[in-house]
Amino acid sequence: MSELITADLVDLDLSADTKEAAARSLAERMVAAGRVTDLDGFLADVAAREEQMPTGLDGGIGIPHCRSEHVTEPTLAFGRSTTRIDFGAPDGPADLIFLIAAPAGADSDHLTILSSLARSLMNAEFTGALRAADDPARVAALIRGDEEASSASDSASDSASDSASDSAAEEPAAGEPKDAAGGPAEPAGPSEPAGTSAGASEPAGTSAPAPAAAAAPFRIVAVTSCPTGIAHTYMAAESLENAAREAGVELVVETQGSAGFEKLPAATIAAADAVIFAHDVEVRDKERFAGKPTVDVGVKAGINRPAELVAEARDKAARGETSAPAAASDDASDGSAPMDAGGDRFGTRLRKWLMTGVSYMVPFVAAGGLLIALAFAIGGYEIASAKSVADHFVWAETASWAALLFQIGSAAFTFLVPVLAGYIAYGMADRPGLVPGFVGGYIATTIKAGFLGGLAAGLIAGAVVMGIQRFKVPAALRGIMPVVVIPLISSAIVGVLMFVVIGKPIASAQEAMTDWLNGLSGANAIGLGVILGLMMCFDLGGPVNKVAYAFATGGIAVSDPSDGSLKIMAAVMAAGMVPPLAMALATTVRGKLFTKTERENGKAAWVLGASFISEGAIPFAAADPLRVIPSSMVGGAITGALSMAFGCTLRAPHGGIFVVPLIGQPFLYLLAILAGTVVSAGLVILLKGLRKKAEAGATAPAGGDASAKGATGDEEKVAVAV
The missing domain is CATH 3.40.50.2300 (Response regulator)
Incomplete structure (x- = not known):
């Protein structure tokens, strides 16, 4: 590759009064040097980049730049303007203009050029040398880093030997201290702190600085x-x-x-x-x-x-x-807990990894589940056994459309476990973890290891990649590591482990859990409903809520989910609807207990709760967690228990009241939601009312002071926290 900048790419008398004219003038030099093939096309790319964000920097600097298919190799042109040109910098126009061109797709070259140049521009000696130099070749050498700025700044002198002799004449005697410029050093003042200069390590000749050096x-x-x-x-x-x-x-x-x-x-x-x-x-x-x-x-x-x-x-x-x-x-450790680069405990890291996988899986669950539920609503449950629509599809038949929706939803469902495993590995090892994670997740589906198999595959894949990344490899091999070596080795290891070592035991555990869920009845089913209801309402869309939701969706993410899995899905969605609905009801019944903002949030909470968006209660929980969260958990537990006791089932993983027609025992299901909502709203009203009475009793001796009487909003929140 040619040098980044040469003398013919330097214009020390740039005659332009606009940034467009400056870019054109410098770009013409690139065209003449054979670095740019199409002047107008390149300038259009420069202008497009300029529209995104101004390229002017403080200190009188402009750095127009772009990637362009009209550039043959990374190139930099420099212009020095006497009239100064506005590139949008806060401190005014620029006199030093750098036009940077990189070939399309050459991100590493482009960014390396820019980052290196940006660091140099913070050196006052460097920019000063650029402003003082009168030789384009010297400027090009400076920018390339071939010449020191200090030597370039002396280029105005016609005789380097004279300068050298002058310096020699001023050279201090042997042993005499020198300053940064080579002359005799001024004695340090008494207030100057020891050890602040680069030469602090040299012997000072006295014992005084020793404590500071140590x-x-x-x-x-x-x-x-x-x-x-x-x-x-x-x-x-x-x-x-x-x-x-x-x-x-x-x-x-x-x-x-x-x-x-x-x-x-x-x-x-x-x-x-x-x-x-x-x-x-x-x-x-x-x-x-x-x-x-x-x-x-x-x-x-x-x-x-x-x-x-x-x-x-x-x-x-x-x-x-x-x-x-x-x-x-939270992260404090006595040193016994294993830590990652971020300093987290292993439990914290594990939760983050699992939540990464779940967060990427949920959209597949929602899309696939709702499509399947809609297919059942149109064509009935027997649509699951319909022929492939690729072989048989009649545009005028409702059954064909139902089958089409079912098969699209089923296709989305096939990605659940691979996506879960792939993004758990991604959370652990970044992009190199994706390939072995997806491979392990797919194997988990083929051996019927299900949701548990996906969790194991993702964790194993991430651990394997992290282990491989610890090995130091020669620089020549680093380029192929993420593309060839890591995917090859990690996929082979994960595949072997999933197929012949741990896959079958996990599949057996998954089957046993499914059989247990199918056999739940009476008190056992109600107890599970209570636990799931508490989890759904504990953190309102947080990690605990997501664990319960993932447990439920993992059960129905198969072509033929069990009756127990359908009951769990119903209980989870019902309980998740309770907190926002309860807050909406409470703000309607006793609005005086809430701030104006909370009353407005209560109106939105009706819709959010009905749509199964638990996060609709977060504004209330954030303002008053000690009253809102326990009240929500009680109501959610009641709803979960009643849903399981009534035997309600649900095939859709989302939708709230909009999928009620797809729910088994729909009227009893709505009754369970209503019961939990009323209980939660009643508890919130009771607890907030008791607080109001306590506050009124505390302020009564003051004779109804106006400042106490007007305390609302943030002041009320402070009172709650206290």
Whole structure:
């Protein structure tokens, strides 16, 4: 590949007054150099990128860039404008313009160019040299990194030898300390802290600095990110690193850019004294930094005032401030619990992995289940034995349409276990886990290991890939590892384990569980209904709720679900409808107990509850968890128990009252939901009424003070928390 930039791609007297004219002028140089094949097509791609977000940066810099099919190889052209051109930077127009072109699809080249350049632009010596240089060849060498900025800045001198002799004349005597420029050093002032310069490790000649040298340095870890993940991400990182170096602080940055990111080691995070987040998008895996003194700002603050952020981090650490105590306490460990890169306990990680798989599986459940339920509503349950619509389909026959819907829904259902397993492995090992996870999940369906087999396959696949990733391989093989080696080895291992080692025992356990569910009756069935109802209402769409829902949907995700599985699905959906319906009823009956916002939420909760969206009760639970959640759980348990006792069944995994025609014992089913809703609403009204009386009694001696009388909204929430 040719050099990124050459002298003929440099224009030190760029005559353009708009960013479009500047881009055209520099692009013409690329065309002349054979780097761009179609000038107008390339400029259209540059303009399209410019429309997404301005490419101007603080400090008088413009970096128009794009990927284009009209570019033959990664190329950079540079122009220096005397009139300055507006590229949308907050601090004004730019005089240094970099036009960056990358071939279509060359993400790695494109991002590498941009990130490297962005870091260099934070070096005042680098930009100063670009502004002072009068030789295009020197500018090209500077940008490529072939020449140091300090040497380029001396290029205005006609005689390098004269400069050298002048420097020699000013050279201090042997043993005399030098400053950064090579001249005699000024004596350090008494207030200058020891150990803050790069040369602090040199012998000082006295014993005074010894304690400071022995002291451990202050350590900071930082994360930088911006919406495009290119320029500002890396500029903030460079700026923070420079400021930390000047302050004598050890700082390590994780740049979460468009090209991906490499997580900081857990040991590095654990050893850090403070954290700096300079970001405009959410920090990924933020929980890794829980419990540390944290400075949280936008990415431009990391560029413009890094020294202040470093100082603020030190101040917070000195005061003992921790920005995430809740997460820290959750993850606190005595050292006996295994930890991942994020510092979580194994139980926490396991829950996250399983929830990842379930969250990707649920849309398949909803789509397939509702299609099957609709097919039964149109054509009856015998439609399950219809011929394939690929061989026989009559457009005018209702039965053919019912069969079509059933077979589409059944096709969606076949993906449930593979998707579950694949995305559990994905949660553990990222994309390399997908192939063995899907393979293991499909094998689980073929050997009838079902839902349990999918869970096992996903966990095994993720563990195998994580194990393979621990091996260090030669650099020449790294490119084929995620594409060939990891999928090949991991799929083979998972396949062998699922087919001949653990698959059949799991299939036997699945069959035994199905038989147990089919045999449930009387008190056993009611007890299971109570447990499922409590789980559905405990966290309103959270992990516990999802576990109960996944258990139910896994039972009906077969071509011929058992009667016990259909009863469980009915109980789970009925209980999940109770919390929002109960809150809606309570706000209607006793609106004075609720804030105006809660009363408005109550109106929406009617629809959400009727649609089986448990999350409709979250606003109420967030405002008053000690009264809302227990009340919801009691009502959900009653509904689950009654649904099981009445023998209600359900083939659809979702839909609320809109699939009532598909429910076995529909009137008794609605009665169960009504009973749970009334009980939950009654308990919420009772508990909130008791609180109101207690508050009234507490404020009575004050003679009806107006400030107490007007306490609503956030003040009321504070009172509840207290």
